Amino acid sequence: xxxxxVVASLRARAKPWTRGNRFEDFAVGRAFRHxxxxxxxxxxxxxxxxxxxxxxxxxxxxxxxxxxxxxxxxVCPLLLFNTVFGMSVEDLSEGGGPFLGVDDLAYHRPxxxxxxxxxxxxxxxxxETGSRPGFGIVTWHTRxxxxxxxxxxDYKRTNLVRKRT
Amino acid sequence: xxxxxxRTSIDNxxxxxxxxxxxxxxxxxxxxxxxxxxxxxMVMNTADGHFNEHRMQQQSRGIAGFDTRIVYGGISFSMVxxxxxxxxxxxxxxxxxxDKIRLRAPVHHGDTLYAFTEVLEKTDSNRSxxxxxxxxxxxxxxxxxLVYEGERTVLMRRRTIQTTSS
Numbered sequence: 001x002x003x004x005x006v007v008a009s010l011r012a013r014a015k016p017w018t019r020g021n022r023f024e025d026f027a028v029g030r031a032f033r034h035x036x037x038x039x040x041x042x043x044x045x046x047x048x049x050x051x052x053x054x055x056x057x058x059x060x061x062x063x064x065x066x067x068x069x070x071x072x073x074x075v076c077p078l079l080l081f082n083t084v085f086g087m088s089v090e091d092l093s094e095g096g097g098p099f100l101g102v103d104d105l106a107y108h109r110p111x112x113x114x115x116x117x118x119x120x121x122x123x124x125x126x127x128e129t130g131s132r133p134g135f136g137i138v139t140w141h142t143r144x145x146x147x148x149x150x151x152x153x154d155y156k157r158t159n160l161v162r163k164r165t
Numbered sequence: 166x167x168x169x170x171x172r173t174s175i176d177n178x179x180x181x182x183x184x185x186x187x188x189x190x191x192x193x194x195x196x197x198x199x200x201x202x203x204x205x206x207m208v209m210n211t212a213d214g215h216f217n218e219h220r221m222q223q224q225s226r227g228i229a230g231f232d233t234r235i236v237y238g239g240i241s242f243s244m245v246x247x248x249x250x251x252x253x254x255x256x257x258x259x260x261x262x263x264d265k266i267r268l269r270a271p272v273h274h275g276d277t278l279y280a281f282t283e284v285l286e287k288t289d290s291n292r293s294x295x296x297x298x299x300x301x302x303x304x305x306x307x308x309x310x311l312v313y314e315g316e317r318t319v320l321m322r323r324r325t326i327q328t329t330s331s
Binding site for chain 1: 168194200203207211212240251258266
């Protein structure tokens with residue numbers, strides 16, 4: 001078969017395996033246990049900290065972290081936030097719509113390199129908006145937990161979310 | 166330990182900040198495709214509007230600024246806080262939280278970010294060697310357009326340990 005015939009056949013036969021939810025899927029109170037979990041490595045931490053210019057040596061100097069009473073490098077809290085957020089995206093916001101803001105974010109304790117974090121969310125509010133046709137506004141409460149299930153951070157996030165119709 | 170001491174600035178301790186002051190931070194950063202795609206993928210943010218240029222061009226639906234990849238907002242505001250971090254984070258012992266974070270405008274590859282900080286509040290903590298500072302950080306782009314604002318609360322080292330509980 002010619003390559004263009006193969007591609008045409010794929011286009012004709014393939015069933016889309018879609019990802020993400022839409023505005024209508026977010027009934028208030030609906031809960032999500034997000035996928036995967038993530039071990040935060042020293043490589044992640046140093047790359048994130050250096051590329052974002054976050055010059056606190058707790059995140060990049062083990063000698064300094066130990067001198068301040070930590071057993072290992074501290075995970076840059078913004079890396080922790082972004083990783084928990086990242087794992088929540090498929091369930092919450094991959095369906096489309098801009099990220100508007102975050103409120104009430106609390107870090108519950110410092111997380112050290114080598115720890116594994118998980119993410120879960122609950123829909124706390126959903127409303128219509130006149131500002132953009134075809135979208136609504138959804139707010140979720142997201143929690144990041146450690147391997148024992150204890151919270152390491154939580155926050156409320158608000159997005160414009162695309163409607164199905 | 167001996168080597169680790171005295172390797173940070175001398176002018177960014179708890180005592181050095183006054184509520185009401187506004188700081189313009191020294192450096193800017195041009196957010197590159199490398200920054201956005203690398204960090205977005207590293208934190209496993211699966212929204213391909215941050216890493217699929219073809220789809221963004223095909224499916225923009227006419228929304229201004231959304232016809233090309235958008236820098237993931239968590240990366241752009243981490244960059245703004247990073248630009249403020251040597252001044253307002255080098256002596257931080259614990260980040261405590263963030264609030265009222267608002268992403269005002271999309272950021273694209275090639276945009277340059279600058280950071281400003283307003284000192285909102287200082288309070289004592291339960292530690293004699295550190296106090297709590299609440300900042301509001303702002304990020305603007307190369308066109309002086311506000312792209313980010315948000316509060317951040319930190320536990321910051323004091324230069325001098327408090328001997329009385331005032």
